[in-house]
Amino acid sequence: MPPAAASPPARHDLEAISLIGFVHGVSHFFHLLLPPLFPWLMKDFGLSFTGIGATMTIFFVVSGCGQALAGFLVDRFGAAQVLGAGIGCFLLAALLLSVVDDYTGLTLVAALAGLGNSVFHPADFTVLNRQVSPPRLGHAFSIHGLSGNLGWALAPVFMTGIAATLGWRSAALAAALLAALALLLLFWCRRSLADPPGSDQADPAVELGQAGTVNSPFAFLQSGAVWMCFAFFLLITTAFGAIQNFATPILQQLHGLSLAAGASALSAYLVGGAAGILSGGFLARRGAHERLIAAALGTAALLVVALATLPLPQWAVLPLMTGIGYCTGIAGPSRDLLVRRAATSRFGQAAYGRVYGFVYSGLDAGLALAPIAFGAFMDGGRFTAVLIGIAVLQGLAILTAWRVGGTALPADA
Template identity: 35%
Template sequence: MLVPEIDRGPPVWFRNDHFASASNRNDPRQFPVTTETPPETSAGRGRSDTTFIVGAVSIAHFLSHVYLLAYPPLFPLIGAEFGLTTTQLGLLVTAIYVPTLVLQLPLGELVDRIGAKRILVTGLVVTSLGVSLSGTAPTYWTLLAFALLSGIGQSVFHPADYAFLESVTDAANQGTAFGMHTFGGFAGFAAAPVVTGTIGIQFGWRVALPTVGVLGFVYAAALLVLAAPVYKRQIDARESSVTADTDVTDEDGTATLRATVAGLLRPALLFVFAFYFVSMMAIVALQSFTTVFAVDLGFSDSAANTVLTAYLVGSAVGVLAGGPLADRLPFQWVIVAAFGLAAVGIWYSVATAATASLLALVAIFGLVGLLMGIALPARDTLANSFSDAGSTGKSFGFFFTGLSLGAVISPTLLGALIDARSVFTAFVAVGGLLIVAASIVVALGLRARAKRG
């Protein structure tokens, strides 16, 4: 007797529902995507509201990344005026990132308490203010202080952005929304050198920074007004529900603080923190040292920048493709497959370095960038599956603290490895970091399976 084959889907431990915690088991984001149209949630998510919020938040993310790279294209001009060393110029970038290590988690908690819109608008104003005031800096130390101020504003974007996105998406479209948001950031990185560099060359760096900075003020005002109706329909309804479910009567807040810390130190969340930390070390290393890799092979600076451009363009395309993949496939498999193949590509570039042509190198790093980009929406979908209802800002603040830590440590650590050994040894290590990151995702799945018996 012939028995019809039953499609059992992916291995049971890799299904999305195995990553749900007991507190958010009923969240539709936790379960595999089906072809059925998902029901409307209690927040009343509408297609037009979702499109508006995803677009609005992605533009804010675009501006955030423009401001992250506002200074480097102007380094020759700033350095010449103040007589700065390369190390002193680099500290301007460090000053932007340092506040995110300290502030993302408490700001994420604040997002969960008072809402994402107000925090996002405030952060956009603060980071725009820091960049704008930089054009008036009379000394290097004043400029460094303004860069630090810009970094304080930067600290709000990830907790607020993801809380906004989570409030208007579900399992059917969340990966796509996260992909568009990430693409906005990549577009900002691409636009920053063109915009600030061009204005700086034509009119000077003291004109370029305020000119770019004013864009943030304009958009913050527009977002404050235009997002208000959507905010009332979507976010306020969700926050009211969360507030009713999580009312705390401890007046001094001690119990709330203990509960917050205990919740974030759950083993599963620490695994996700480690995943963000390790994967970001690999991403920043590729962004920072791909040109060094190409130059060490004997290619010119211009050719090396072509290789880096191929990687960045591949990443941007991959992000757009990765969003729908995260919606349609188990996002854990997307991460493991993409990171695993990217590691193979990096190791292949090292193994064939002696005979590699420029065209081959461009193709390899373009493919590596594509794979890295594909993994990013799935990465954020994975993280969101561990965010309890009403705690998206806090959870993403915690996870992106790991990301910021990886971004700060990676250039120094991998740079030291390049100095001590070689750039090829460092890139072998970068491939290893991707395998470690993929292994963390596998470990999360195995742990979830073991807990379910």
């Protein structure tokens, strides 16, 4: 038997993981290019909450639609070029924000930032799957998720701190500088992201059902596993969006927390999620990803139900929110590996961009859907119903993960 191909050295893996982690953090930073500046923008342009909030709807609609299409560009032109284009959109969005003088300009900023954001998941995961050795992929996906959380954490402090001292236009210019630095780093390290020889060729042995070999760029849409992955992201991200948007007022109403305590509980949820992502990278190495997802999300759902129905003392809310975030975070790396299995088992490496782009468009759809789906419950004072709805979404996500595990063939990883 011929010897197996040598795995890439640890240094090569570390370089790819670090670079992709950094640019993913930048993409999450630009999720929050506008929201930290809402108080200043509303005042200067005379906008309502509905008007300024619509800019984020534009962001996620453009990002979701663009993400499904960006996967084709990644497969055609390579991840490095597409990542560069995405960061270039961020740079243009921040520069435009620094000079914008009306609401139309703000909507253009949101659309440009959403277009830039659309490329990162298909490009990031294509690079990680092609450049990182399989034994380290769980850790790679863990760092990828953690870096996104750090980008979210940095943006409000960075943007509001500069806006409060130098003005919001200066904050926009500072964000543009960050995008320019990221673009320079990406150009400097572009060779680390180059596709390995032959990775853009479809595997002639891969077949789809009874249809013969896969020879259409849209063949992945015939796969039930791919659709189940999309549904998983839609469900789990709608649940996350509901917590992110409404946890603070819900905890104030159900458990009598102050505004500051409710915000602290939400922060505890996000910190718990980051810790869970790190733990999930180690646990994912054991395989059985759908079982790990089921255990983690099942526990999270039970904790959410407890939060909704039990007369908890105020001191118990924060650790409970931390536990919900931790369990949800554990599922992250296994989730990404499950998508990889759905892609490689039927379509080979040539379809990474398309599969990840389509599947992760469910993330943007969930974030856009959450305020609409749960806003009516909040307006009606049905706070317990919101939490129960979150638990139901997590339970449905478990079912989709099991479905993916049953329909995706064993991957070659």
